[in-house]
Amino acid sequence: MSDSDAIQNDFITKVNELIEENISNTQFGVSELAQEIGMSRSNLLRKVKSLTKLSVSQYIRQIRLKHSMQMLHEGSLTVSEVSYRVGFSSTSYFIKCFHDFYGFSPGEAEKRNFEESNHDQAPNMKISKKIFLLAGAFIILVLVFFIFIMPYLSAKKQIIKSIAVLPFRNDSNDSSNLYIINGLMESILTNLQKIEDLNVISRTSVEKYRNTNKSISDIAKELNAYYIVEGSGQKVGNKVLLNIQLIDAKYDKHLWAQQYNKGTEDIFTLQLDVAKNIAEEIKVILTPEEVKKINKIPTDNPVAYDFYLKGLEPLHQGTETGLIEAIPYFEKATVEDPEFSDAYANLAIAYYYLDIFQIEKKNSELINNYADKALLFDSHNSRSLIAKAFYYMNIAEYDQALPYFEKALDYSPNSAFIINFLSDFYTTYRPNTGKYLEYALKGIQLDIASSDSATASFTYLHVSNALIQSGFVDEALRYINKSLEYNPQNIYSEYVKAYILFAKNKDLNQTIQLLLNTLEKDPTRLDVLQEVAKIYYYLRDFDNSYIYYKRFLDTKNALNMDIYPSENSNIAVVFSELGFKEESSKYLNEFKIFADNNESIYKNYILSNYYSYIGDTEKALEYLRLFSNEEDYFYWVFTFAKIDPLYDNLKDSEEFKMIIQSIETKFWNKHKEVKAALKAKKLI
Structure with a gap:
């Protein structure tokens, strides 16, 4: 046996010992095992999965069930007594798990031969011709069931x-x-x-x-x-x-x-x-973990909870006024109960959203303090983890935020909010096509049929956007159409569709018309305003581009918002073309500051934009060569680089053309790998 095998055996032995020591503890689950063994929850999940091919909760359940079989064969305890002695708080759930694992009910266990009941063994027997024929008939019935009946039952179960x-x-x-x-x-x-x-x-x-x-x-x-x-x-x-x-x-x-x-x-x-x-009425069996979660109360102080409830209503409004109104209620809740984790988490979240688009972040210290208190009093609360992640987002320490989002997802694996936030994280803050696509597809793997139309629309939007950024044009178009079927008023989906059709048809005039149609539905949308201005910029219609960039800037500045800093390069070009040299210089300087502080894989590409525009072609090519060594960049990089006015000083350079071609070739090679992997998983 190798040292590696010995270490793995020691690990599993230790896990088994800890589970057996806590076999009757109904509260002993994944989090408790991770704490006892001295590992993070996510590391424990990965290691147990790699060694046993089971999730941690499945492995714990398997140990409990094997102990239950031994007790049932002794015959001195009832099924109910056995279920509680092996850590099941619900007898009905124990019976279900036992039957799923052994193929018969606990009541039959005593009648069965113990060795034959062992789940890991298969009896050795001769099969007569008659049995073989019966087995064949049974297989046909099973096939009929799964092909014709099971889809109906599955759909029915999903609806029920x-x-x-x-x-x-x-x-x-x-x-x-x-x-x-x-x-x-x-x-x-x-x-x-x-x-x-x-x-x-x-x-x-x-x-x-x-x-x-x-x-x-x-x-x-x-x-x-x-x-x-x-x-x-x-x-x-x-x-x-x-x-x-x-x-x-x-x-x-x-x-x-x-x-x-x-x-x-x-x-x-x-x-x-x-x-x-x-x-109980709709016959849903609660697992011990679910019972534990439901029985967990946020505070034992009714006055604190009353203040907390008063704060939820304005918090959910999602407006600045609502956030300001909610904060005093959560503060009063923490005065009444100084260990009220949810109240601290909501304070951090409220202050984060007050700061989110502000140029000057005023609430960083408050967000951090409240998030730390939320974690201190309940480190297993996904809301507390989100609060801490938001603190790091607030101070632009995006890499520090990521582990907290991932841990929150461990505790709430079906949270559409967290999965969609991670999708956004990998397209906005740490652009990565592979990760963006991974989380977008996780979103769609959630039960989409149970989602409301708005949630389903945004889930399909994320998938579509991730697919187009990875070069899957037809697939992206299919999913964006699904998004709009669920919610025809989803403006995000409308302008993403405009770009998907550009990828398909390469017709910027069609793109601008679609975006203008979208803007008509809500002329106040800053995101659509800058998209319209950008396409006019690529069309070199600088007069119209100026009109829409000016509207965008006036509103952005009036609201003191810090959004779309990458657009400052385009704005500088447009203002310069129309003779506004001083303003052009201002926006170009702001773009350079943004480029210098950028920590994404696009930093060298952005610097290449800047140096190309100011005429330093050597530096522009140097930074572009550096960028060409990156992986997982978006489809739009080389697509728009070929027509970007920022690169006018390089458009006739053979080296520029060669570098852009190498970037495109690498992208499509990566695209083939991703396509093969997605097809293997039947995701496309």
Whole structure:
């Protein structure tokens, strides 16, 4: 045995010992094992997967089930007693896992021969001709089942487990009580989202039905939800009155209803009870990990929680006014409960969004302090990890932010928010086509059927954008059309489609017309304004380019926003062409500062732009050669370099043409590798 094999065996032995020591502890899961063995959660997941081909939770479950088999053969304990002794908090979940693993129920275990019941062994037997024929018939039936019946059942299962929690109605005439009703609705929705077998429609998607007159069946159809939860209530003194009902939307049938009259100190019991009752009614089995997550309360201080709920409503508005209004409530929550992790995390997040587009970052210290406190009191809270990541984003330490986003994804692997943020991270902050495509495809691997139309549209948008930046034109066009099918008003998708069609047709006049059509729908959109100006720039229609860049700059400066610094080079060219030399020089200097401080793989390319424009062709070619050694750059680099006015001083240079050709050749070679990998995974 090699030293490497010995180390691996020692590792697995240690893992087994730790699991067996905690075999009856229902709370012992991935995080606890990682802490006991002294590894990060992500490293533990990778190592166990590489050695056992199982996830950590699957491996822990397998050890528990093997112990349960031994106990059942001893015959002195009931199935329920065994389930709890091997760490299952739910007997029904234990029975399901046992049957999945061994192929028969725990009740049959005592009757079975122990060796034959061993999951790792296969009996050696002779197969008679009759059995062989029966087996053949069985295989045919199985094929029929999987080809003709299973797709129907899978689709049905997917629909049945899709649920929407509609905005709760405030039964009080006092509108100031609305926050607690909304808070209850959101907490119940959040608890349901912790159940893996449930597809829960997002809060933002159900919000539009707050004052609707539409029928339940119409709402369910629009949201692709099989179940609907409705509620109404009010706060009277220290009492919370809540009426809630679960509806089978397909048949408009009321499955469950309950009236609650609880003191505010029992609000968490109420929330947990609702989530568990709904799960039980629609026959969703909760895993021990899910029970643990649902039972976890954010604070044991009802006054702190009341302030927290008051802060959520303005926070979710996503406006500067809303953020400013939310902050004092979260501050009061932390005064009442100085260990309230979620409140600290939301403070950090609110201050991050107040700073996000500001040239001068004013809140960095506050963001960091609140994020650290959130992590101190709950380091396993994905919201705390996001808060810390946002601190590093705020101070432009993007590489430091990345591990926190990745760890947050470990704790919330189905979070569309985190996956989409990572997609954006790899296209905006640390451009990397491979990673961008990876996270965009992860987004689409989430159950798209359970997503609301807005979320699905943005998920397909990310995939399409990642594909076009990797050179997959036809595939990108297919996904951007899907994005627009889900949400025809998605302006981001409209202008990405304009660029995809340019990649296909190489017609800038078509591109500008499509972008102008998009801008007509919302003339205030700064992103579309600068895209229109940019295409006029490439067309060398500097008069029209100036008009749109001027509108873009006026609004950007009025709002004191720090966005699209890379556009300053184009703006400098346009202003110079129209005779505004002083302003041109100002924007060119700002572009040089941006280039010098850039830490992405595009730094040398950006510097090449600058030196080409000022006429230093030797330096321009030097930086372009350096850039040609990079990997994972976007399709647009060589596509627009050939027509960019910044390169007018180099356009006749044979060396320039050779370098651009080498960049393009390397891109398409990489494209072939990516294409083969995606085809192997059946992703394209």
